Amino acid sequence: MKLLTNVRRLRPLLTLRRQRSHDAKASLAAEAPRQPVPTSAQLDELERNVVLRQHQNNLPLIRSLVEQAKDGDPDTLSRLRSELEQLPNATHPRLQDYGVEPRELAQYVHRELPPQANLKEFSELARSLNLFRMDHLGNYTGHKSYYLTGQLAMLEQAIIQYALQAVTGHGFKLISVPDILPREVIESCGMRTEGERTQVYKLDTGECLSGTSEMALAGLYQGKQLSEEQLPLKVTAVSRCYRAETSGLQEEKGIYRVHQFTKVEMFAICTAEQSETELEEFKNIELDLFRCLGLNFRLLDMPPCELGTPAYQKYDIEAWMPGRQMWGELSSCSNCTDYQAKRLGIRYRRSSDGQVLHAHTINGTATAIPRLLIALLESYQRSEGIEIPAVLRPFMDGQELITRNKRIPETKLVKFIKAQI
Known part of the structure; x- marks a missing residue:
């Protein structure tokens, strides 16, 4: 707990809030000179947290800037704040001895699968039904792109509506969000936009494509002061998510890791006292979603390095993907405490004494379409087609089975495969 206490004590130094209004910027400038310079002991605690989480922060530079900042030079203080902003959040005490492996908290088995010899992988299933295309698209959509057609495209929409019905039933307010965001909002949410390992697509205008609607939802409340009575404030969104990542791993082939996909995201703003409970609610919503879909999956408590x-x-949720014979991540939910709220200036006024405090934020994935499609098709495959889970049938006009699509012209690759059989 000592590490957590010290990191939280340093939070005013770790963040440079980016309010858009003139008054908020003036307030921030007034606060800057009063921000404390961390002590040597506090820097030791921060360094231990960086090592625990296996981050690549420049601690020698930070220590040097701390010494220089004692003179109060504004440029040095600005550089120090910039470096401190890149440090990771504190780490929950229960995770301190996890090492690098997650802890499996539970497994949920809902389906008895046919013998492995009879199972096919998603791409093979979808192509044989003439509902999917990912090959030979480089000329006009680029690498890691895909098309879903016919009943598979309908299944995607059914999953979205199913997830929204469940999430809004738990009190989440639906919001439609933009996909283009300022760089400052994305970085305030904890994703770097510069450097060799960034996953962010940057536009010529200087803005970026959103990697998840969590960013737009958090940005909506940038610089806002809420009342405690408004919390927890829970919102959800459906959006396209853009990731510049690539992978050559065989187990991540096909649509497992792509450059853009659709996701239903949950986001909450709450008090420090509420955030643990809210995270558990997010986790339980996700568990119910995948339980009702009849998938075999497991719940993981993630280690500091993840x-x-x-x-x-x-928490992560991984489904068993029988065609690939592997566990694949479907969903996750995180408690970000006040890490994002301090950077975005999201506050609330406490009812008991009127004190203005930084809020906590929670995020969680209700459904990420491509990987969920993999798990569903591979788990529900039958000789005559793909069985549709009962909870999705009301969103597909009562249809129970996905069969071969004869209306869309076959790709040359499908014709070639058939000719070889």
């Missing part, structure tokens, strides 16, 4: 930058703790 938390990214903003998360204090995180």
Whole structure:
């Protein structure tokens, strides 16, 4: 707990809030001279957290800037704040001894699968039904792109509506969000936009494509002060997500890792006292979603090295993908404590004494379409087609089975495969 306490004590130094209004910027400038310079002991604690999470922060530079900042030079203080902003969030105490492997908390088995010899992988299933195309698209959509057609495209929309019905039933307000965001909002949410390892697509205008609607939802409340009575404030969005990542791993072939996909995201703003409970609610919503879909999946408590930058703790849900014979991540949910809220200036006024505090933020994936499609098709495959899970049938006019699509012309690759059989 000492590490967590010290990191939270340093949070005013770790963040440069980016409010858009003139008054908010003036307030920030007034606060800057009063921000404390961390002590040597506090820097030791921060360094231990960086090592624990396996981040690549420049601690020698930070220590040097701390010494120089004692003179109060504004440029040095600005450089120091910039470096401190890139440090990861504190880490939940229970994760301290996890090492590098997640802890499996539970497994859920809902389907008895046919023998492995009879199982096919998603791409083979979808192509044989003439509902999917990913090959030979480089001339007009680029690498890691795909088309879903016919009943598979309908299944995608059914999943979205199913997830929205479930999430809004838990009190989440639906919001339609933009996909183009300022760089500052994305970085305030904990994703770097510069450097060799960035996953962010940058536009010529200087703005970026959103990697998840969590960013736009958080940005909507940038610089806002809420009342405690408004919290927890829970919102959800359907959006396209853009990732510049690539992978040559065989197990991540096909649509497992792509440059853009559709996702239903959950996001909450709450008090520090509410954030642990809210994270558990997010986790339970996700568990119910995949339980009702009849998938075999497991719940993981993630170790420090898998938390990214903003998360204090995180749960992952992985489904068994029988065609690939592997566990694949479907969903996650994270408690970011006040990491994002301090950078975005999201505050609330406490009812008991009127004190203005930074809020906590929670995020979670209700459904990420491509990987969920992999798990569903591989788990529900039958000789005559793909069985549609019962909870999705109301969103597909009661249809129970996905069969071969004869209306869309076959690709040359499908014709070639058939000719070889």
